[in-house]
Amino acid sequence: MIDFRSDTVTQPTEQMRRAMANAPVGDDVYGDDPTVEFLQTSAAEKLGSEAALFCTSGTQANLLALMSHCGRGDEYICGLKAHNFKYEQGGAAVLGSIQPQPVVNQSDGTLALADVEAAIKPDDIHFARTRMVSVENTIGGQPIAMDYWPQISQLCHTHQLKLHMDGARLYNAAVKLNVDIRDITRHVDTFTLCLSKGLAAPVGSLLLGSKEFIKTATRIRKMLGGGWRQAGILAAGAQIALDEMPKRLHEDHELAEYLALRLEEVEQLEVDRERLQTNILYAHCRLGKARELEAFLKQRDILIFGAQPIRFVTHLDVNRNSVDQLVAAIKEFYR
Structure with missing residues (x-):
């Protein structure tokens, strides 16, 4: 066939299958799985973040980011075409009681700064509290231009908002733009990276951010049933995806x-x-x-x-x- x-249909490579078959494992809920721990540590270093969390999927990783940044009745701004708005069953609203505030994506996939600023709610009891902005990269296969990130980052900083990047195909963007991936991630507070698309891991995505943020996200992941046991079998394949497949x-x-x-x-x-x-x-x-x-x-x-x-x-x-x-x-x- x-x-x-x-690219989610990719099969794990023979190298991945061998590594998975021989992976040292432990109970990851207790932090005892050495293969998961190594993946998270090496991913944080490679991707320019303080800490990382291995998640079952990009949908789960995005939801954890939203629920870690926003409380019940809070709001996040995103694009009308954003995956975490359009294709994730409204999970932020259903499970996190978080209101999405979508704005129109521009032809290059960005959110116009004026549109984002206009969508930020004033400090008024009639409105949900705007807490974060989410931008997808790539979106529809289009990488977000490098000069956009300092602009949207500054806007978020000015308004005391967190900036999250849904980076499901982030390595595709870095390869296309011929930049170090850390030159993109340094502009955002948190981001995701899918390992099971073009990178060909059988399962898994990463959520990255500060140590305190990942601590919060780990608690929420457990609450959502995302604590897993001998997950090193999956992390071994994900490690090869992260180390070898971007090339x-x-x-x-x-x-x-x-x-x-x-x-x-x-x-x-x-x-x-x-x-x-x-x-x-x-x-x-x-x-x-x-x-x-x-x-x-x-x-x-x-x-x-x-x-x-x-x-x-x-x-x-x-x-x-x-x-x-x-x-x-x-x-x-x-x-």
Whole structure:
């Protein structure tokens, strides 16, 4: 099966599988798992933070950040397209009693500073208390430009707000912009990093911030049922994802460019070149047959999401031959 639906479908490498099979483990709820402890310590150092917490998913890590920064009846500002607003079942409101205040994402994925400032509530008993701003990087595959971070950071500092970054594909942004990842993270108070997307770990995300923040987040994680026992088996794979896999992300970006070139051969598809920055490519089906195309490709062991626009994601487990098979099948469908 050739799968272009997401980079979440990547399989762990043989190196990861061997490390997981032989990982020294302990009870992580008691802080006794050496493999988890090493992952968290090394991640904090590598990513430029005081401390880190290994979480089951990016959704959990984002929720922990929101619940650590905000109390019941508080509010956070985010983008209308933000994952932690649109795709996480309203967890902040449901489980944290935290009100989201979305603003429109600009074409580059940022939140306009004027929009953020206008959304901050005055100190008035009629309003929820604004506590933090959340910005996603990358968003829709687009990395946030480096000059944006000191601006949004200064705005948050001026208004005594925390700045959180949903960095699910943060390494994709760093690779695309050709910067040290710490040059991005130094501008935010807290951030997440997903290890099970392009980095190919089987499970897990990291939440990073100050030691006091991670202490709070760890307590909340336990309350939410996120305390786990011999999690070193998973952390061993995550460690290799963190240490080795960022080195190959440029391959996914290059493959997405090749995919765009090939899809442009199909006149029934309109490739969105402007949004192609990393490993995520969008194409509009001019005939409105995206769902029919999805079903047709599935019969040929090729998976896509037949939404409009169609999103194609390149990753470790697809290559140029996969792209060629995809394009050949698409041409067959439109013949």
